[in-house]
Amino acid sequence: MTTYKAGRHFLQIPGPSNVPDRILHAIGHPTIDHRGPEFREISKEVLLGLKRIFKTSGPVVIFPTSGTGAWEASLINTLNPGDKVLMFETGHFATLWHSMAKKFGLEVDFVPTNWRHGVDPQIVEDKLREDNDHQIKSVNVVHNETSTGVTSRIAEIRNAIDRANHPALFMVDTISSLGSVDYRHKEWQVDVTVGCSQKGLMMPPGLGFNAISEKALAASKANSFKRHFWDWQDMLKANDNFFYPSTPCTNLLFGLREAINMLEEEGLDQVFSRHDRFAEATRRAVRTWGLEILCENLSEYSSVLTAIMMPDGKSADAFRKVVLDNFDMSLGNGLGKVADRVFRIGHLGDLNDLSLIGTLAGVEMSLELGDISHTRGGVAAAMDYLASTKK
Numbered sequence: 367m368t369t370y371k372a373g374r375h376f377l378q379i380p381g382p383s384n385v386p387d388r389i390l391h392a393i394g395h396p397t398i399d400h401r402g403p404e405f406r407e408i409s410k411e412v413l414l415g416l417k418r419i420f421k422t423s424g425p426v427v428i429f430p431t432s433g434t435g436a437w438e439a440s441l442i443n444t445l446n447p448g449d450k451v452l453m454f455e456t457g458h459f460a461t462l463w464h465s466m467a468k469k470f471g472l473e474v475d476f477v478p479t480n481w482r483h484g485v486d487p488q489i490v491e492d493k494l495r496e497d498n499d500h501q502i503k504s505v506n507v508v509h510n511e512t513s514t515g516v517t518s519r520i521a522e523i524r525n526a527i528d529r530a531n532h533p534a535l536f537m538v539d540t541i542s543s544l545g546s547v548d549y550r551h552k553e554w555q556v557d558v559t560v561g562c563s564q565k566g567l568m569m570p571p572g573l574g575f576n577a578i579s580e581k582a583l584a585a586s587k588a589n590s591f592k593r594h595f596w597d598w599q600d601m602l603k604a605n606d607n608f609f610y611p612s613t614p615c616t617n618l619l620f621g622l623r624e625a626i627n628m629l630e631e632e633g634l635d636q637v638f639s640r641h642d643r644f645a646e647a648t649r650r651a652v653r654t655w656g657l658e659i660l661c662e663n664l665s666e667y668s669s670v671l672t673a674i675m676m677p678d679g680k681s682a683d684a685f686r687k688v689v690l691d692n693f694d695m696s697l698g699n700g701l702g703k704v705a706d707r708v709f710r711i712g713h714l715g716d717l718n719d720l721s722l723i724g725t726l727a728g729v730e731m732s733l734e735l736g737d738i739s740h741t742r743g744g745v746a747a748a749m750d751y752l753a754s755t756k757k
C-alpha cells in the first residue's frame with residue numbers, strides 16, 4: 367500500500383524533467399480530429415515554432431518516439447549501409463548511438479575519451495584531413511552528454527570540419543540540450559539535429575525531432591536504407607499541409623505548443639542564462655562539499671546537469687536511495703562505465719532559484735545522513751551566488 371506523501375516530488379534527474387502545470391493542462395485538452403482544421407492550426411504553430419527553437423529555416427519533423435527513434439531516423443534517412451561515420455565516445459549516450467550505427471552496418475571510427483571531456487575539435491579536423499578520398503560520410507556528435515555533464519563545443523567542431531574542407535554531413539544529438547543551452551542549427555550548418563520532448567522542452571516523453579538541412583534532404587533522396595515509418599519524405603509531404611502520414615500524438619502537440627510559448631515568453635536567451643546560473647550555483651555547492659565534478663574541462667561544463675563523483679568506496683546508488691527515502695527526491699544514476707560511481711543533479715527545465723536550493727539542500731542533508739564525508743556549507747555557497755547575481 368502506498369501512503370500519501372505531502373508536497374511535490376522533486377524530479378531532479380536530467381530528463382525527463384518536471385512538467386509544468388501549464389503544459390499538463392494543455393495536454394488535458396479533449397483529443398481532436400487530427401485531419402481537421404483545428405488540428406491544422408495547432409500543428410502549423412508547432413512546426414513553425416520548433417524552427418525558432420532549433421534556430422533553422424528548414425524543416426523540423428516530429429515522430430511519436432523517444433530520442434532513440436529520432437537517432438534512428440537521422441541515420442537511416444541519410445546514410446548507406448557500409449558508410450564510414452566518425453563518432454566520439456563521450457559517454458553512455460554517444461556509446462548507444464554508436465551501437466545503433468553498427469547494427470545498421472555503418473563502419474564507425476569511434477574515438478575514445480575518458481568520459482570527462484567532450485569532442486576535441488582538433489581531432490575532428492585531423493581525422494577529416496587524413497580522409498583524402500572523403501570516405502567519411504558523417505560526423506556525429508552528442509552536444510550535451512547527459513551521462514557525464516559535459517557539453518561539446520558545436521560551433522568549434524563546425525569550424526574544424528570547415529578547416530578540413532570536408533563534405534561529410536554533420537549530425538548533432540541535442541536531446542538534452544535543446545531549450546536549455548544555446549543551439550543554432552542553421553548558423554552552425556548542422557545537417558541533422560536530433561531532439562526530443564522530455565528534457566529542456568519540459569514535456570513528457572513521446573516526441574522525437576529531426577531538424578534537416580538541404581544537404582541532408584538531398585542525401586535522403588539518394589540513399590538506400592529501407593524505411594517506412596521513419597521516412598522523411600512521407601512526413602514532409604504531409605507536413606506541407608501541416609498534417610501527418612499517420613496519427614500524430616495529438617495531445618502531446620497541444621503540450622508542445624504551450625512549451626514553445628513558455629520558452630518564448632521567458633525568452634530563449636534568458637532561459638539559457640537561467641540554466642548557466644543554476645549550473646554555477648550547483649558547482650559551487652559541490653566544491654564546498656569537497657566532492658569532485660566529473661567534467662574536467664571548464665569550457666565544457668554542462669548547464670543542464672552536474673555529474674558528481676562519489677568518494678572512493680561509496681556507492682552512488684546507495685546515496686541516491688538515502689535521498690529518495692528521506693526527501694522524496696530522484697537524482698540521476700551513473701550510467702555505463704560510471705554506474706554506481708557518480709550521481710547526477712539535473713538542473714534543467716522548469717526550475718527556479720528555490721527549487722534549485724531545495725534540491726541542493728536535499729543533497730547536503732543526505733551527505734550527512736549517508737555518512738559521506740564532506741564539508742558543510744554547499745547550500746550556503748549556492749545561496750550566496752544566486753543572491754549576488756540578483757543584484
Ligand SMILES: *Cc1c(COP(=O)(O)O)cnc(C)c1O
Binds near residue numbers: 433434459539540562
Ligand atoms: C535521453 C537521451 C537520449 C535517449 O533518449 P530516449 O528518449 O531515452 O530514447 C539520447 N541522447 C541523449 C544525449 C540523451 O540525453
